[in-house]
Amino acid sequence: MRVLGVDPGLTRCGVGVVSGAPGRPLDLVAVGVVRTPADLPVALRLVQLERALEEWLDATDPDAVAVERVFSQHNVRTVMGTAQASAVAMVVAARRGLPVALHTPSEVKAAVSGNGRADKAQVAAMVTRLLRLDAAPKPADASDALALAICHVWRGGASARIEAALAKAHGGAR
DSSP states (O other): OEEEEEEOOSSEEEEEEEEOOTTSOOEEEEEEEEEOOTTSOHHHHHHHHHHHHHHHHHHHOOSEEEEEOOOOOSOHHHHHHHHHHHHHHHHHHHHTTOOEEEEOHHHHHHHHHSOTTOOHHHHHHHHHHHTTOSSOOSSHHHHHHHHHHHHHHHHTHHHHHHHHHHHHHTTOOO
16 A cells, blocks of 8 residues: 555645555565645645645655644644645545545554654654664655554555545546
Protein backbone atom coordinates (compact mmCIF):
# COMPACT_ATOMS: atom_id res chain seq x y z
CA MET A 1 0.00 0.00 0.00
CA ARG A 2 1.20 3.49 -0.86
CA VAL A 3 -0.01 6.33 1.38
CA LEU A 4 0.33 10.09 1.06
CA GLY A 5 0.56 11.65 4.50
CA VAL A 6 -0.42 15.32 4.82
CA ASP A 7 0.53 17.48 7.80
CA PRO A 8 -1.78 20.39 6.96
CA GLY A 9 -0.76 24.01 7.16
CA LEU A 10 -1.08 27.15 5.06
CA THR A 11 2.49 28.37 5.40
CA ARG A 12 4.08 24.90 5.45
CA CYS A 13 2.14 21.77 4.52
CA GLY A 14 4.17 18.62 5.04
CA VAL A 15 3.73 15.87 2.46
CA GLY A 16 5.26 12.42 2.51
CA VAL A 17 4.60 9.17 0.71
CA VAL A 18 5.40 5.78 2.20
CA SER A 19 4.96 2.34 0.70
CA GLY A 20 4.59 -0.79 2.79
CA ALA A 21 2.37 -3.20 4.64
CA PRO A 22 1.88 -4.11 8.29
CA GLY A 23 4.71 -6.32 9.51
CA ARG A 24 6.95 -5.49 6.54
CA PRO A 25 9.71 -2.94 6.06
CA LEU A 26 8.51 0.48 4.89
CA ASP A 27 9.93 2.41 1.96
CA LEU A 28 10.17 6.16 1.49
CA VAL A 29 8.69 7.18 -1.87
CA ALA A 30 8.86 10.98 -1.57
CA VAL A 31 8.87 13.72 1.03
CA GLY A 32 8.64 17.49 0.97
CA VAL A 33 6.88 20.63 2.08
CA VAL A 34 4.42 22.78 0.15
CA ARG A 35 4.89 26.42 1.05
CA THR A 36 2.62 29.38 0.37
CA PRO A 37 3.50 33.04 0.90
CA ALA A 38 1.95 34.55 4.02
CA ASP A 39 1.34 37.84 2.21
CA LEU A 40 -1.10 36.28 -0.30
CA PRO A 41 -4.84 36.25 0.36
CA VAL A 42 -5.97 32.98 1.96
CA ALA A 43 -8.05 32.00 -1.07
CA LEU A 44 -5.00 32.18 -3.35
CA ARG A 45 -2.89 30.26 -0.86
CA LEU A 46 -5.50 27.49 -0.84
CA VAL A 47 -5.45 27.38 -4.66
CA GLN A 48 -1.65 27.05 -4.59
CA LEU A 49 -1.93 24.26 -2.03
CA GLU A 50 -4.56 22.48 -4.12
CA ARG A 51 -2.38 22.61 -7.24
CA ALA A 52 0.66 21.35 -5.35
CA LEU A 53 -1.27 18.46 -3.80
CA GLU A 54 -2.65 17.52 -7.23
CA GLU A 55 0.95 17.41 -8.49
CA TRP A 56 1.95 15.19 -5.56
CA LEU A 57 -0.92 12.81 -6.31
CA ASP A 58 0.02 12.72 -10.01
CA ALA A 59 3.68 12.06 -9.23
CA THR A 60 3.27 9.45 -6.49
CA ASP A 61 -0.04 7.67 -7.27
CA PRO A 62 -1.00 6.76 -3.67
CA ASP A 63 -3.68 4.24 -2.70
CA ALA A 64 -4.89 6.39 0.20
CA VAL A 65 -4.37 9.77 1.84
CA ALA A 66 -3.85 10.24 5.59
CA VAL A 67 -4.40 13.72 7.00
CA GLU A 68 -3.72 14.94 10.50
CA ARG A 69 -7.00 15.53 12.32
CA VAL A 70 -7.25 19.18 13.28
CA PHE A 71 -7.56 19.70 17.00
CA SER A 72 -8.37 22.75 19.09
CA GLN A 73 -5.50 25.08 19.66
CA HIS A 74 -5.25 28.30 21.59
CA ASN A 75 -4.64 30.38 18.47
CA VAL A 76 -7.91 30.41 16.49
CA ARG A 77 -6.21 31.94 13.44
CA THR A 78 -3.70 29.09 13.31
CA VAL A 79 -6.35 26.39 13.70
CA MET A 80 -8.46 27.97 10.93
CA GLY A 81 -5.57 27.87 8.46
CA THR A 82 -4.78 24.30 9.44
CA ALA A 83 -8.43 23.27 9.02
CA GLN A 84 -8.63 24.96 5.62
CA ALA A 85 -5.46 23.21 4.43
CA SER A 86 -6.80 19.92 5.77
CA ALA A 87 -10.04 20.39 3.84
CA VAL A 88 -8.15 21.04 0.61
CA ALA A 89 -6.18 17.81 1.06
CA MET A 90 -9.39 15.84 1.69
CA VAL A 91 -11.18 17.35 -1.33
CA VAL A 92 -8.26 16.72 -3.68
CA ALA A 93 -8.11 13.07 -2.59
CA ALA A 94 -11.88 12.54 -2.63
CA ARG A 95 -12.14 14.05 -6.12
CA ARG A 96 -9.93 11.18 -7.31
CA GLY A 97 -11.87 8.54 -5.39
CA LEU A 98 -9.02 7.96 -2.94
CA PRO A 99 -9.88 6.91 0.61
CA VAL A 100 -9.09 9.62 3.16
CA ALA A 101 -8.29 8.87 6.79
CA LEU A 102 -7.91 11.36 9.62
CA HIS A 103 -5.47 10.48 12.39
CA THR A 104 -5.00 12.43 15.63
CA PRO A 105 -1.52 13.59 16.59
CA SER A 106 -1.48 11.27 19.63
CA GLU A 107 -2.56 8.31 17.48
CA VAL A 108 0.28 9.00 15.04
CA LYS A 109 2.82 9.42 17.84
CA ALA A 110 1.71 6.16 19.47
CA ALA A 111 1.84 4.25 16.18
CA VAL A 112 5.31 5.47 15.26
CA SER A 113 7.04 5.72 18.63
CA GLY A 114 4.89 3.68 21.01
CA ASN A 115 4.20 6.82 23.05
CA GLY A 116 1.18 9.03 22.34
CA ARG A 117 2.93 11.91 24.06
CA ALA A 118 6.23 11.67 22.18
CA ASP A 119 7.81 14.97 21.21
CA LYS A 120 8.68 15.98 17.63
CA ALA A 121 12.30 14.88 18.04
CA GLN A 122 11.26 11.38 19.14
CA VAL A 123 8.82 11.06 16.22
CA ALA A 124 11.44 12.28 13.76
CA ALA A 125 13.99 9.81 15.15
CA MET A 126 11.57 6.92 14.74
CA VAL A 127 10.58 8.00 11.20
CA THR A 128 14.28 8.09 10.35
CA ARG A 129 14.81 4.63 11.80
CA LEU A 130 11.68 3.03 10.34
CA LEU A 131 12.42 4.33 6.83
CA ARG A 132 16.16 3.59 7.14
CA LEU A 133 17.15 7.18 6.37
CA ASP A 134 20.53 8.78 6.99
CA ALA A 135 18.95 11.85 8.61
CA ALA A 136 15.56 13.04 9.76
CA PRO A 137 13.53 14.84 7.09
CA LYS A 138 13.43 18.60 7.65
CA PRO A 139 11.50 20.65 8.50
CA ALA A 140 9.41 18.84 11.11
CA ASP A 141 6.32 19.17 8.88
CA ALA A 142 7.91 16.74 6.39
CA SER A 143 8.75 14.25 9.12
CA ASP A 144 5.23 14.57 10.56
CA ALA A 145 3.72 13.85 7.14
CA LEU A 146 5.77 10.66 6.88
CA ALA A 147 4.67 9.67 10.39
CA LEU A 148 1.04 10.08 9.29
CA ALA A 149 1.64 7.85 6.27
CA ILE A 150 3.38 5.22 8.43
CA CYS A 151 0.54 5.31 10.95
CA HIS A 152 -1.98 4.74 8.20
CA VAL A 153 -0.07 1.87 6.61
CA TRP A 154 0.13 0.17 10.00
CA ARG A 155 -3.31 1.02 11.40
CA GLY A 156 -5.57 1.83 8.50
CA GLY A 157 -4.30 -0.26 5.66
CA ALA A 158 -7.02 -2.89 5.56
CA SER A 159 -9.87 -0.40 5.84
CA ALA A 160 -8.29 1.77 3.15
CA ARG A 161 -8.13 -1.18 0.72
CA ILE A 162 -11.81 -1.89 1.35
CA GLU A 163 -12.74 1.78 0.86
CA ALA A 164 -10.70 1.93 -2.37
CA ALA A 165 -12.45 -1.16 -3.72
CA LEU A 166 -15.85 0.33 -2.86
CA ALA A 167 -14.95 3.65 -4.46
CA LYS A 168 -13.86 1.91 -7.68
CA ALA A 169 -17.02 -0.22 -7.69
CA HIS A 170 -19.14 2.92 -7.40
CA GLY A 171 -17.41 4.84 -10.17
CA GLY A 172 -14.67 6.57 -8.18
CA ALA A 173 -12.33 8.40 -10.58
CA ARG A 174 -9.02 6.72 -9.96
